Amino acid sequence: MAKTIILGAGFSGQYAALVLADALKALKDKEQHEIIVVNPTTNFTYIPSLVWVGVGQMSVKRTQISLKPVYKRVGIKLIQGLATEVHPDEQYVLVDPRDGETQGPIRVDYDFFINATGPHLNFEATPGLGPENGHTFSICTPDHATQTAKRYLEIVEELKKGRQATFVIGTGHGTCTCQGAAFEFISLLHNDLKDRGLRDKVNLKWLSNEPALGDFGIDGFETQMGPITFTSQDLADALYRDYDIAPQIRSHVTKVDEKIIYAEDYEGHKNEIPYDFAMLIPPFKGKAIRYLDKNGADLADKLLNPAGFMKVDAVYGKSYEELDGPDWPKTYQNQVYKNMFAVGIAFAPPGFMSKPYVSSKGTTIAPAIPRTGYTSELTGKAAALNVAEMIQGREPCHTASMAETAGMCIASLKNSLIKGSACTIGIYPIVRNRKQFPETSGRDVKSATVELGLAGAWFKRVLHHAFLHKLAGRPMWKLIP
Numbered sequence: 001m002a003k004t005i006i007l008g009a010g011f012s013g014q015y016a017a018l019v020l021a022d023a024l025k026a027l028k029d030k031e032q033h034e035i036i037v038v039n040p041t042t043n044f045t046y047i048p049s050l051v052w053v054g055v056g057q058m059s060v061k062r063t064q065i066s067l068k069p070v071y072k073r074v075g076i077k078l079i080q081g082l083a084t085e086v087h088p089d090e091q092y093v094l095v096d097p098r099d100g101e102t103q104g105p106i107r108v109d110y111d112f113f114i115n116a117t118g119p120h121l122n123f124e125a126t127p128g129l130g131p132e133n134g135h136t137f138s139i140c141t142p143d144h145a146t147q148t149a150k151r152y153l154e155i156v157e158e159l160k161k162g163r164q165a166t167f168v169i170g171t172g173h174g175t176c177t178c179q180g181a182a183f184e185f186i187s188l189l190h191n192d193l194k195d196r197g198l199r200d201k202v203n204l205k206w207l208s209n210e211p212a213l214g215d216f217g218i219d220g221f222e223t224q225m226g227p228i229t230f231t232s233q234d235l236a237d238a239l240y241r242d243y244d245i246a247p248q249i250r251s252h253v254t255k256v257d258e259k260i261i262y263a264e265d266y267e268g269h270k271n272e273i274p275y276d277f278a279m280l281i282p283p284f285k286g287k288a289i290r291y292l293d294k295n296g297a298d299l300a301d302k303l304l305n306p307a308g309f310m311k312v313d314a315v316y317g318k319s320y321e322e323l324d325g326p327d328w329p330k331t332y333q334n335q336v337y338k339n340m341f342a343v344g345i346a347f348a349p350p351g352f353m354s355k356p357y358v359s360s361k362g363t364t365i366a367p368a369i370p371r372t373g374y375t376s377e378l379t380g381k382a383a384a385l386n387v388a389e390m391i392q393g394r395e396p397c398h399t400a401s402m403a404e405t406a407g408m409c410i411a412s413l414k415n416s417l418i419k420g421s422a423c424t425i426g427i428y429p430i431v432r433n434r435k436q437f438p439e440t441s442g443r444d445v446k447s448a449t450v451e452l453g454l455a456g457a458w459f460k461r462v463l464h465h466a467f468l469h470k471l472a473g474r475p476m477w478k479l480i481p
């Protein structure tokens with residue numbers, strides 16, 4: 001009998017749970033095995049669509065599915081709660097229940113463990129950042145996106161009365177990731193304001209930690225269009241010009257007060273950016289879960305990187321220049337405790353994709369590695385299949401290296417099936433793999449694609465439904481990649 005615990009029911013955890021349940025179904029002793037998912041809510045949220053929630057174009061309800069009926073159907077146990085402690089020697093997790101009834105903590109024993117807890121939104125890193133204890137808005141959670149839409153629509157009413165405003169959108173710290181979501185949000189704002197006839201009332205600013213426009217934390221990308229090499233910098237530059245957005249990059253936000261965003265750049269120069277409305281993505285760190293050995297000693301140094309993400313089968317410790325595709329994790333198995341895996345945003349990447357900078361004042365300005373929903377799913381799938389192998393007494397053999405998988409991103413620019421637009425980007429591989437593609441800076445530039453237009457807007461909407469269908473394990477879910 002094997003008991004697998006999966007912490008988190010986001011992209012990576014939910015997919016891992018479904019894939020594992022499906023893999024175990026094929027075993028003769030399938031009744032003997034148990035899958036337990038721990039998640040603080042009983043919903044899965046399709047986070048990519050929160051960009052639409054944030055501009056008041058979609059309700060949160062339409063981004064969610066209820067986990068209980070799905071798990072009942074496929075035989076997964078759900079514990080509504082937050083994991084607080086993991087004891088890898090004794091193989092148990094302590095869970096703080098969040099169902100409003102159960103008294104905690106609950107002890108849950110396991111044979112196999114998958115950490116899929118995603119990021120802690122680290123607003124605390126920048127004084128004044130965030131909707132809870134600060135002055136800026138966010139679109140990273142359903143509540144944040146709802147609050148953002150509420151404030152945005154209030155300002156819209158003020159603009160209608162003749163008010164002018166400055167909106168600042170981007171990243172709220174030098175080490176942020178998820179620039180793509182902020183890019184979508186600023187584009188959606190531009191088009192929404194334009195449709196309302198209010199665009200001339202708003203000064204739209206892009207503020208980010210990217211080393212170059214269009215970097216997106218993935219070191220940008222390039223695609224060959226006949227004799228021309230078109231780059232993500234060209235794309236961002238053209239879009240910002242077309243949308244009349246003023247970009248400011250290479251910036252680390254040091255503080256935010258009610259009226260001013262304070263930032264520092266590569267040269268150590270300090271900037272003050274007045275604003276009326278700001279949506280700044282926070283930096284991410286690992287969830288506050290304690291890992292303790294059998295003597296109660298903290299295992300953080302052994303198991304986690306300094307940001308609190310769990311180390312897996314990557315080659316850690318190489319410099320930016322030395323790091324290459326083969327150093328990226330493949331099976332997502334922890335190398336100290338082989339029955340533990342970490343997937344999605346919860347695994348520790350071995351380094352940066354975009355070149356990190358340290359300002360002349362000693363401040364690190366370095367976009368962290370983004371992991372999209374699809375990448376998170378692939379890592380969850382690899383870990384789930386590896387657990388299934390180990391349950392059958394075999395070694396992990398399923399891989400999903402970011403240096404060997406394609407990245408697909410559809411950035412919504414205007415959400416409409418008639419007049420909409422989106423930017424569809426495909427790259428291979430996600431992480432530059434110079435060993436595989438030495439001539440073209442580590443990527444296959446010929447297979448890279450960038451398309452702008454209405455087709456992308458349809459595709460983005462289809463993805464919303466396809467992912468929700470798949471992650472609810474509905475008929476033929478396995479056919480959806």
Ligand SMILES: Cc1cc2nc3c(=O)[nH]c(=O)nc-3n(C[C@H](O)[C@H](O)[C@H](O)COP(=O)(O)OP(=O)(O)OC[C@H]3O[C@@H](n4cnc5c(N)ncnc54)[C@H](O)[C@@H]3O)c2cc1C
Binds near residue numbers: 012039178287371
């Ligand atoms: C605004 C926004 C827009 C985005 N747009 C896109 C996009 O267009 N396309 C795309 O591919 N990606 C997009 N992403 C990225 C995508 O959302 C992430 O890649 C994905 O959510 C990561 O999946 P995950 O499973 O690692 O983490 P999450 O989805 O964050 O899931 C983590 C889960 O773990 C739970 N959890 C946390 N702590 C604990 C604990 N202690 N115990 C138990 N459970 C816990 C959380 O409640 C959550 O349910 C976007 C992200 C944001 C913020």
